[in-house]
Structure formats: structure tokens, C-alpha cells
Amino acid sequence: MLEDKNQKKTSIAELGEFGLIEHLTKDIQITQESTIKSIGDDAAVLDFNNKKVVVSTDLLIEGVHFDLAYMPLKHLGYKAVVVNISDICAMNATATQITVSIAVSNRFPLEALEEFYEGVKFAAKTYNVDIVGGDTTSSQKGLVISITAIGESNLDDITYRSGAQPTDLLVVTGDVGAAYMGLQVLEREKQVFQVNPNNQPDLEQYSYLIERQLKPEARKDIKELLSKLEVKPTSMIDISDGLSSEVLHICKQSSVGCNLYEDKIPADPQLINVCEEFNIDITTIALSGGEDYELLFTIKMEDFDKIKANPNFSIIGHMVEEKEGVHLITRANTKIKLKARGWNALSED
Amino acid sequence: MLEDKNQKKTSIAELGEFGLIEHLTKDIQITQESTIKSIGDDAAVLDFNNKKVVVSTDLLIEGVHFDLAYMPLKHLGYKAVVVNISDICAMNATATQITVSIAVSNRFPLEALEEFYEGVKFAAKTYNVDIVGGDTTSSQKGLVISITAIGESNLDDITYRSGAQPTDLLVVTGDVGAAYMGLQVLEREKQVFQVNPNNQPDLEQYSYLIERQLKPEARKDIKELLSKLEVKPTSMIDISDGLSSEVLHICKQSSVGCNLYEDKIPADPQLINVCEEFNIDITTIALSGGEDYELLFTIKMEDFDKIKANPNFSIIGHMVEEKEGVHLITRANTKIKLKARGWNALSED
Structure with missing residues (x-):
């Protein structure tokens, strides 16, 4: 301890x-x-x-x-x-x-x-x-x-989950999924340690993932950054439970649907490597992982140019009418209904 | 449950x-x-x-x-x-x-x-x-x-623990000690129940004590009452840990001493009876009991007339210079140094 x-x-x-x-x-x-x-x-x-x-x-x-x-x-x-x-x-x-x-x-x-x-x-x-x-x-x-x-x-700056409109763009800060895989690495090392307490683990190749799990940071910088870019987000939430869960929260509270693009979801190279090593689908981790504490928000389409080249942001989808539902558009261009979270986060529509 | x-x-x-x-x-x-x-x-x-x-x-x-x-x-x-x-x-x-x-x-x-x-x-x-x-x-x-x-x-109304002055009067709302004895009654009944689950306890004579323990109330009314009486307390605290502990908090944070009068401490008649039944000194209970959620506060001496006849308040002592210390003046007119709390709350000076 x-x-x-x-x-x-x-x-x-x-x-x-x-x-x-x-x-x-x-x-x-x-x-x-x-x-x-x-x-x-x-x-x-x-x-x-x-x-x-x-x-x-x-x-x-x-x-x-x-x-x-x-x-x-x-x-x-x-x-x-x-x-x-x-x-x-x-x-x-x-x-x-x-x-x-x-x-x-x-x-x-x-x-x-x-x-x-x-x-x-x-x-x-x-x-x-x-x-x-x-x-x-x-x-x-x-x-x-x-x-x-x-x-x-100030009241004007406060952003709720409920302000997203159809045609708004969906934006995420940083990358997602790393904190969850950091936890998986730590869980594995704990079991190795229980079997052999003298084992000295080499965790160098997992350093980013472990840091995301053990020492996450809140995106305090984003408010100022958006203000400088003169972008007022229409809705916002932080990613504590996982990307799919948070997308669904925004959609439910804003009464909109969403198309989320698998190939746009930002992942760190370490996450890609470890998902291969653990033989786990990276998209499932990115959607369901949680504890990333990045911000997920929507902006008006006309703000696209202010955001697009900024390395802090990834545009990962766009909002649609509520009746169109909430979907992941896969790399193979199939449309999969997004579910709340956990290992059964996805099911064919 | x-x-x-x-x-x-x-x-x-x-x-x-x-x-x-x-x-x-x-x-x-x-x-x-x-x-x-x-x-x-x-x-x-x-x-x-x-x-x-x-x-x-x-x-x-x-x-x-x-x-x-x-x-x-x-x-x-x-x-x-x-x-x-x-x-x-x-x-x-x-x-x-x-x-x-x-x-x-x-x-x-x-x-x-x-x-x-x-x-x-x-x-x-x-x-x-x-x-x-x-x-x-x-x-x-x-x-x-x-x-x-x-x-x-409003800032003017906020009252800290630290504002008491020597010569200020010490005032308590309601009565003290009842919640603690309510707990003792309930503990005893729990043990009786464990021995004989069919025993139907008659708790009528303890109703006030038990209510003070199970359903205490916060003195939300006091702010308005003091405002009507045009009394601004100089310091204030609520009684959660016991009267002696709270008096000592005010004294420490206000850098004053206090003379607290045993015969002025308000007790409910039920408390007096139960202390006799349990053969416990009522003053120890009143000083160390806790969980009464009454308010303890100090007022300027010139406000005495506004408070004295009000059934919501008991004037139980007065503040003195810090070097004089914090004492209980007993019914027998001896001066006992007040200690923090618990069953050894009192010791001869």
C-alpha cells in the first residue's frame, strides 16, 4: 500500500x-x-x-x-x-x-x-x-x-448534454481506449506477481496505457482552446464510461441520432500494438473502454474549418435525425447499431 | 431492513x-x-x-x-x-x-x-x-x-466559529443529551430482541429520546428567529459531537475562554428519568452525548434582553479571556476544566 x-x-x-x-x-x-x-x-x-x-x-x-x-x-x-x-x-x-x-x-x-x-x-x-x-x-x-x-x-458558456442538433459534427479530444487496456495490463501483471513475486515486469512498452489508467488528466485546457478558436460546443460530456455510452447519452438527451465512423476514432499506437498482443478488437475497446476522461462534444457544421486541422481534436461523426438511430459506420462501410457498453456493445442492426 | x-x-x-x-x-x-x-x-x-x-x-x-x-x-x-x-x-x-x-x-x-x-x-x-x-x-x-x-x-449574516468575544453570552437552542440516550435505549432493546425475538418492547416512555436519535431535525428556524429578534450571533456551531466538544471548538477558534453553568444546561424531563433508570450522570450525557443538532452560539451581552424570555433559547454561560480557560461551574459551585468529550470528559482542575 x-x-x-x-x-x-x-x-x-x-x-x-x-x-x-x-x-x-x-x-x-x-x-x-x-x-x-x-x-x-x-x-x-x-x-x-x-x-x-x-x-x-x-x-x-x-x-x-x-x-x-x-x-x-x-x-x-x-x-x-x-x-x-x-x-x-x-x-x-x-x-x-x-x-x-x-x-x-x-x-x-x-x-x-x-x-x-x-x-x-x-x-x-x-x-x-x-x-x-x-x-x-x-x-x-x-x-x-x-x-x-x-x-x-458564465451562463453563456455552460454546455449541457442536451444541445446537439442534427447535422452537428461529433468531436472527441485526444485518444480513447488506452486507460482500459492499461488496466488489463496491470491486471495481468498482478496475476504474474501472485505466481512469482520475484518477477520484475518490463512495462516500458505499456507506459502510455498504464499512465492513462493510473494518472489520467482532465481536459481543463479545452474550454480555453475552444474559446480561442471561437467555437461554442452545442453539447458536451466527458468519457468516463466509454465512447459508445457517452454518444448514446448525448443522443438521448439531445433527441438526435448519430453516425459514428470507426476509421475516425483516434487510438494511440501503443493501444494498437497491445490490442494485437491481447488479440482484442481495438474498436470494441475504444467504444467500451471508459476512464479516458477525454471530452466528447458536438459543434455546428460551419465550425468545421476552425477545428479540422487541430491536433487536439478528431471529428468522428455527425448527428442525424433521432428516427435514424445511433450507428457505427464500420471500415467495411456496414452500419451497426450502437449499444450502451460492455463486451456486447455491438449487435447487427 | x-x-x-x-x-x-x-x-x-x-x-x-x-x-x-x-x-x-x-x-x-x-x-x-x-x-x-x-x-x-x-x-x-x-x-x-x-x-x-x-x-x-x-x-x-x-x-x-x-x-x-x-x-x-x-x-x-x-x-x-x-x-x-x-x-x-x-x-x-x-x-x-x-x-x-x-x-x-x-x-x-x-x-x-x-x-x-x-x-x-x-x-x-x-x-x-x-x-x-x-x-x-x-x-x-x-x-x-x-x-x-x-x-x-448574505455575507453579513454568515457566522463563523471564530467570532466570540470575552463577555459574550453562550446560548444553546432546545435541549441536549436526548439523542445519545435514545441510542442507549435502542442498543438495550436490540440486545433484548436478540435474546427473545418475541418480546414486544414498550418504548412509550422513551419516545422523545428515540425520536431525537432516529429523526433529528436541523434548526432551520433559528436564522429567521434571530433575525426577527435583531440579534446577530458572534459565533455559531451545531451540536454533532457533544456540547463540551463544541464549546471547546468555539473557544479555540475564537481565542476565548468560557464559564459554562451546569444548572443552566437544558435537559428534557424524559432524559432526566432515563438517566436515573440507567444510573448515569445527566451532565456527562448532556456534555458528551452528541447528535442533538441543536445550535450553540454566542451573542453580545447587550442582546441579553432580546433572548432571555424566549423558550427556544437557554443562556448557559459566558465567554471569558482565553487565559482563564474553559470551565464547567457545577451546581456545587466548583470549577471543573472542560475536556473534549467521551466518558472522561471531565477532570478536576
């Missing part, structure tokens, strides 16, 4: 609840103008002037959302913050504050929580958000993390 | 995550002017105009914070919301929105979550707050609840 296995282990009970909170939060710096009062009272106090407030929350459970066998606590703290900030980015808003609550069983020494908080604080610094509150308590089993992210935006 | 033991039990897996969220939240009504966008996107969007935003969060773990052996799920949902709203009240602010996240193991059927949400929705209605988001996921063990409460206030 701890990065340095020979490290000192201090029982949390020694500090007590208030002592623990004080210890973990004592060096937290406040940088946001909107933070009036941070940790230390019954609630935090924030001032957004005339801006709108955006709020999102996530609950992460050990054994369900993460496995400490291959997830270092520092990375976990970082990732837990990032996935929440990603939700704020998906509203085309700017994250400003987070609250961080954890419940831990007595198998966690203080040093483990310090590592977790190191990751949390590093993410807060990287994304320029203030940690303004939270709760620290004990659990009966394992680690439970609850993070709430708060952001701000 | 379910109120009606013969009820139908539907596996959560049948609905899937999105189906479950939709099912549990489909009838949620939005009433707050400040709620622009509620459940159904990556984040909620709120508009507080020029008001300040107050945020508080709590994590509740089965087996640590609640026991489903005597806590009906509907009550648990209600209480989970109330304890968070109480934190907003303790800022002298008005709660406006909540997010509700839960993680459940597969022992919980859909009907159990419906009961929990019934309590959540009833609390939201009672306290006039909108449910604007949350997360629903699976846990490895037991029920985990994470609630974030958001409120609003």
Missing part, C-alpha cells in the same frame, strides 16, 4: 479525528479568489459574484473502483480529484474548489493517508482548485473516497 | 446503474430559484446571484455511524440529509441544494433503496432543498452515504 515499504507506520487512532484532519490539511494553500472561508468551520463559504456555480460529486470504493494492489495511494488521490474535475470540464466550466471525504479501516496507517493526500494536493495544485472541506472517518472495510467538485462559468 | 418484511425484493442488477439512478430520482421536484440544472448532466448548475455560497459534506458508514438493526432506512435517509443541513444552519445560512451519493452491497434490494430515498426526499421537502446530483454505485460491504449540502446567505 505504501510506496516505501520500510516506512514508519503510525496508527490513526493516536491522532483522533480532529487531530487527523488538522494533520492532513495543515499545509493546504488557498488560491481561488472565490474561496472566502475554507476548512475549519461547519461549512466552506464561496463567492462567485455573478458567475454560475457548477457542482458534481463521485463516490469511489476500494475493490469496486480501484485496487490498491497496483494503484499507488498517491496516484489514487490524484485520480480521484481528476475524475471529478473532468465532470466540471464537461460542463465547459472551470473547476475552482473541491471537498475530499475519506473513510478508512484500521489497516491504513497515517502514512498511507499522507500519501493519498499528497496526490490530492498535487492534483489541486495542478488544476488550480482549492480544497475547502471534507470529512475523515473510519470504515468497516477498505477505503471509501467521496469528492465533490465545484466550478464556475 | 425493510419496513414491510413481506415486500417484493428486486435485485439492483436488473436495472443497471443508469436505470437505478433514473428510477430513484424520476419524481424529484425542483423548487429553488437558484437551481438552473439538476440531475442528469455531468454536473448541476446553480445561480446564487450576489449571495455567498456555503458548502458542507459528510460521509456516513454502516456499522460506524448507523446500525440498520434499529434504524429504518427511511429514517436514515431523512437523518443523513438533516445532519448536513444542520451544518449549513450552523453558518447562519439557508440550505438550498443537496447531492446524495450511495454505495450499496448486493444484500440491498431495490425496495431498500426506495425506502432510503423516500426519507431523503421527505427531508428535502421538509427543509425546502433541491436534490441536484449524486452518485449510485456498489460497495463491497454495507451501505455508504455521502451527502453534500449547499446553502446561501
Whole structure:
């Protein structure tokens, strides 16, 4: 669990609840103008002037959302913050504050929580958000993390899932599928390790995939980039559950259909290699993988020229009338109905 | 776990995550002017105009914070919301929105979550707050609840723990200690039940104590009441951990001392009787009990006349210089140093 296995282990009970909170939060710096009062009272106090407030929350459970066998606590703290900030980015808003609550069983020494908080604080610094509150308590089993992210935006900039129109273009940032295959590589290494703990894995060729799984980033840069390009997205969502699931969310909430082109879906070369090695269809991974935390959004057709040559974006499809349905157009030019997710994500229409 | 033991039990897996969220939240009504966008996107969007935003969060773990052996799920949902709203009240602010996240193991059927949400929705209605988001996921063990409460206030009204001055009067709403003794009664009944499941307990004489434990209320009324009386509290906190713990918080954060008068601490007649029955010192219970969710605050001495005859308030002490320390003045007029909490809350000075 701890990065340095020979490290000192201090029982949390020694500090007590208030002592623990004080210890973990004592060096937290406040940088946001909107933070009036941070940790230390019954609630935090924030001032957004005339801006709108955006709020999102996530609950992460050990054994369900993460496995400490291959997830270092520092990375976990970082990732837990990032996935929440990603939700704020998906509203085309700017994250400003987070609250961080954890419940831990007595198998966690203080040093483990310090590592977790190191990751949390590093993410807060990287994304320029203030940690303004939270709760620290004990659990009966394992680690439970609850993070709430708060952001701000002008009303005009906020982008919902529901604004897509037929003929809009579908755009994705970065590449997809890598985080999921990173998890598969880690799962395999965990099993190898269980058989032979002395085995030294060479993970060099999987470095990008593993980084996407263990240290994902939220696309905080996209709001500014789109603003500079003078593109206002008509709908937006982040890719947490997988591309097909998110496309279907936009289609359902916008009452539109979509044609998604298999050959346009962006994949990293490492992903292509590993899918060959694992003998898995790369499109299934790209559609159903999840945890990429890229942004998926729609733009008006007339904005095509502003986007087309930009390396941050891939135009992967276009929206159609709702009655036409949601389809993947394969490389062989067949039309397959898109289903929600998982390994049976596709079925012939 | 379910109120009606013969009820139908539907596996959560049948609905899937999105189906479950939709099912549990489909009838949620939005009433707050400040709620622009509620459940159904990556984040909620709120508009507080020029008001300040107050945020508080709590994590509740089965087996640590609640026991489903005597806590009906509907009550648990209600209480989970109330304890968070109480934190907003303790800022002298008005709660406006909540997010509700839960993680459940597969022992919980859909009907159990419906009961929990019934309590959540009833609390939201009672306290006039909108449910604007949350997360629903699976846990490895037991029920985990994470609630974030958001409120609003003008900056002038917001009251911190840190504003008390020497000579200020210390005031508490309602009475204290009852919730803790309610828990003791329920614990005893649980043990009786385990020995003889056919025993029909007569809990009539404990009704107030049990209600304080199972269905506490947040003092939402106090902000308005103080405003009408033209009293601006100088500091404020809610009583979640116990009176002595909260007095010490105010003293520490305000850099003041306090004389707390044993004979002024308000207790319900039922509490007095039960403490006799259990042979427990009532002052220890009142000081260390916790979970009363009453408000503890300080006022300027010149506001004494506005408060003194009001049945909602008890003046239980006065603040002194920090160097004088924090003391309980007993009925026998001895001065005892106040300690944080628990059964060793008191020690001779």
C-alpha cells in the first residue's frame, strides 16, 4: 500500500479525528479568489459574484473502483480529484474548489493517508482548485473516497448534454481506449506477481496505457482552446464510461441520432500494438473502454474549418435525425447499431 | 431492513446503474430559484446571484455511524440529509441544494433503496432543498452515504466559529443529551430482541429520546428567529459531537475562554428519568452525548434582553479571556476544566 515499504507506520487512532484532519490539511494553500472561508468551520463559504456555480460529486470504493494492489495511494488521490474535475470540464466550466471525504479501516496507517493526500494536493495544485472541506472517518472495510467538485462559468458558456442538433459534427479530444487496456495490463501483471513475486515486469512498452489508467488528466485546457478558436460546443460530456455510452447519452438527451465512423476514432499506437498482443478488437475497446476522461462534444457544421486541422481534436461523426438511430459506420462501410457498453456493445442492426 | 418484511425484493442488477439512478430520482421536484440544472448532466448548475455560497459534506458508514438493526432506512435517509443541513444552519445560512451519493452491497434490494430515498426526499421537502446530483454505485460491504449540502446567505449574516468575544453570552437552542440516550435505549432493546425475538418492547416512555436519535431535525428556524429578534450571533456551531466538544471548538477558534453553568444546561424531563433508570450522570450525557443538532452560539451581552424570555433559547454561560480557560461551574459551585468529550470528559482542575 505504501510506496516505501520500510516506512514508519503510525496508527490513526493516536491522532483522533480532529487531530487527523488538522494533520492532513495543515499545509493546504488557498488560491481561488472565490474561496472566502475554507476548512475549519461547519461549512466552506464561496463567492462567485455573478458567475454560475457548477457542482458534481463521485463516490469511489476500494475493490469496486480501484485496487490498491497496483494503484499507488498517491496516484489514487490524484485520480480521484481528476475524475471529478473532468465532470466540471464537461460542463465547459472551470473547476475552482473541491471537498475530499475519506473513510478508512484500521489497516491504513497515517502514512498511507499522507500519501493519498499528497496526490490530492498535487492534483489541486495542478488544476488550480482549492480544497475547502471534507470529512475523515473510519470504515468497516477498505477505503471509501467521496469528492465533490465545484466550478464556475458564465451562463453563456455552460454546455449541457442536451444541445446537439442534427447535422452537428461529433468531436472527441485526444485518444480513447488506452486507460482500459492499461488496466488489463496491470491486471495481468498482478496475476504474474501472485505466481512469482520475484518477477520484475518490463512495462516500458505499456507506459502510455498504464499512465492513462493510473494518472489520467482532465481536459481543463479545452474550454480555453475552444474559446480561442471561437467555437461554442452545442453539447458536451466527458468519457468516463466509454465512447459508445457517452454518444448514446448525448443522443438521448439531445433527441438526435448519430453516425459514428470507426476509421475516425483516434487510438494511440501503443493501444494498437497491445490490442494485437491481447488479440482484442481495438474498436470494441475504444467504444467500451471508459476512464479516458477525454471530452466528447458536438459543434455546428460551419465550425468545421476552425477545428479540422487541430491536433487536439478528431471529428468522428455527425448527428442525424433521432428516427435514424445511433450507428457505427464500420471500415467495411456496414452500419451497426450502437449499444450502451460492455463486451456486447455491438449487435447487427 | 425493510419496513414491510413481506415486500417484493428486486435485485439492483436488473436495472443497471443508469436505470437505478433514473428510477430513484424520476419524481424529484425542483423548487429553488437558484437551481438552473439538476440531475442528469455531468454536473448541476446553480445561480446564487450576489449571495455567498456555503458548502458542507459528510460521509456516513454502516456499522460506524448507523446500525440498520434499529434504524429504518427511511429514517436514515431523512437523518443523513438533516445532519448536513444542520451544518449549513450552523453558518447562519439557508440550505438550498443537496447531492446524495450511495454505495450499496448486493444484500440491498431495490425496495431498500426506495425506502432510503423516500426519507431523503421527505427531508428535502421538509427543509425546502433541491436534490441536484449524486452518485449510485456498489460497495463491497454495507451501505455508504455521502451527502453534500449547499446553502446561501448574505455575507453579513454568515457566522463563523471564530467570532466570540470575552463577555459574550453562550446560548444553546432546545435541549441536549436526548439523542445519545435514545441510542442507549435502542442498543438495550436490540440486545433484548436478540435474546427473545418475541418480546414486544414498550418504548412509550422513551419516545422523545428515540425520536431525537432516529429523526433529528436541523434548526432551520433559528436564522429567521434571530433575525426577527435583531440579534446577530458572534459565533455559531451545531451540536454533532457533544456540547463540551463544541464549546471547546468555539473557544479555540475564537481565542476565548468560557464559564459554562451546569444548572443552566437544558435537559428534557424524559432524559432526566432515563438517566436515573440507567444510573448515569445527566451532565456527562448532556456534555458528551452528541447528535442533538441543536445550535450553540454566542451573542453580545447587550442582546441579553432580546433572548432571555424566549423558550427556544437557554443562556448557559459566558465567554471569558482565553487565559482563564474553559470551565464547567457545577451546581456545587466548583470549577471543573472542560475536556473534549467521551466518558472522561471531565477532570478536576
